[in-house]
Amino acid sequence: MSTGKVHKGRNDFPEDPTDVLRSVLDLTPAGEDAATGELLFTGETPPQARGRVFGGQVMAQSLMAAISTVDGERAIHSMHGYFLRPGNALLPITFAVETLRDGRSFSARRVQAIQEGKTILSLITSFQDPVSGLDHQSPMPTGVPDPESLPSTSDRLGRMRHPIAQEWSWARPFDIRHVDPPIEIAPDRSEVATNMVWMKTFSAMEGNANLHRAALAYASDYTLLEPILRRHGISWVRPGISVASLDHAMWWHRPARADEWLLYVQSSPSAQGARGLSNGRIYSRDGELVASVAQEGMIRVPGDLQYRVKNSVQSLFLKGAGRPRR
Template sequence: MAEGVPVVTQPNADDDGAWTTLLPELIALLDLTPDGEDRFAAGHSTASVTTGHVFGGLVAAQAVMAAGRTVPADRAIHSLHGYFLRPGDAAVPLHVEVDRTRDGRSFSHRRVSAVQDGRVIAEFTCSWAIPRAGIAHQTGAPPAPDPETIRPDHEVLRDLPVGMTRYGTSPDAFDLRTVGLGPGWFESKVPAGEPTLVWKRAAGAVPDDPLLHAALFTFASDMRILHPVLRPHGLAMYGVDVRPATIDHAVWFHRPVRVEDWLLWQCESPWAGDGRGFVRAKVYGTDGTLVAEAAQEGLIGLG
């Protein structure tokens, strides 16, 4: 493995925690090692090594960290767009390469490639901007119960029936609390476009680094975002007969994000077809401020 890339050990495959990445490990994985001009060595999580699945949200977060290290300090990230081109291999070193496309008076643009064995497995474009005054408006936040009154998802998921994977049944880097999650939730068909509401918050303290918070938010933006694609059909993303895979992903940052604060994700799927499904999300703070939006398209394999 390349110098500077963390080496992780493989836990017992029967351990539910093998499916998760805890916050201290995630923060360490975002501390990238310089490996040439605008090139960084990036590590794999224990969960990736154990399951053989490289989580796209981690690769996207590492891309944000790499690009952010090449941008002037007076600019904040406002968007990320990415395509996942090939499955990642947790047994192969990962490098993140940044192309400084443009630095203008107000905006900086970066193209980022995640590379293994000389092949690009994911490609991103990121844009940073200097904040400035102008017109402002936003849509209102939906009504939702206080997150402290909702059981954490990993506790609820432990009670789900046989036939579901163990994914999500142990504490993770983020505390997720889905409104209404419980027995029968996945099997109940809902109209296409009906929102799924999820509170998310980092499961611990995070250093006061805006770039790190943006990268962690990017990681969280890929956590279970495709649920609404399955719900109109009474299917579960955790079902053993469902095989989701992300094709492309986007995040728009409207405000600086603080992942230690509760954020309400309003996710909906307006369309699915041709073996694909699409989800868009609005993200609100507890005060109702619209802080970000995200969108993802994924392949949905069945059977």
């Protein structure tokens, strides 16, 4: 439940955080590559506290570039991407789209997201004409609290005097509400390999089904590695931890709007070799399975005494940082 109005620690965040999403999904055509014939687009990157481009942003922009080259009746139904290099939030990104196939029912595109001549994300996506066929789905979990009964990120972190906490609270385009105990600043001692969040944009999004699917890809990258951290009793602020997405796959099953509440149900079947795998299912509020997701991430966690001491000291500091100023 909301704890009331929380004052921002900064005043330079957008009035409507979803404007960030609108701006990054609005790509600019940049002509054609003279050597390859690929269609080129450029995209905007908002300021980011860590200096790295959010992976969900690059995926969503790559999808928007591909969408621009496909007949409007065909909807995205799958995407497979590899994160090859970290993106620099201070540099422009160019998206090069290669047409792999345009068949009677399906179209396929390859997109390379490029900075300074190097690929940071390589993605293939497929589109399909609307068609009827067999239909079944895994059921939505029951007994889940309504999103309105849960605190928002700004309710929980908005008072913290830390740039990342402030960015998560006021600059994320999506309202993310954890069903399970959040692990941003404190671990979950239950050590279960699951996670569940409600999510939607803060304001209504105009656009067709493909734009909403690209927006959903953006949000799908937020919390997908949390089942791995939760399973091992680790929070996002563990000193010395290094986390990075390696690849991301997504399948869209049924229409859904990114500006309506969606339940993101996540689990991790395995972690090993400094890598962990997470799976996700995204449901509409009325119980339709709208998308499935899978991601492998690199997770390196120092375990020596020095980092355990730093972890304890940092926990005490963060508790103090979250107190209101007098």
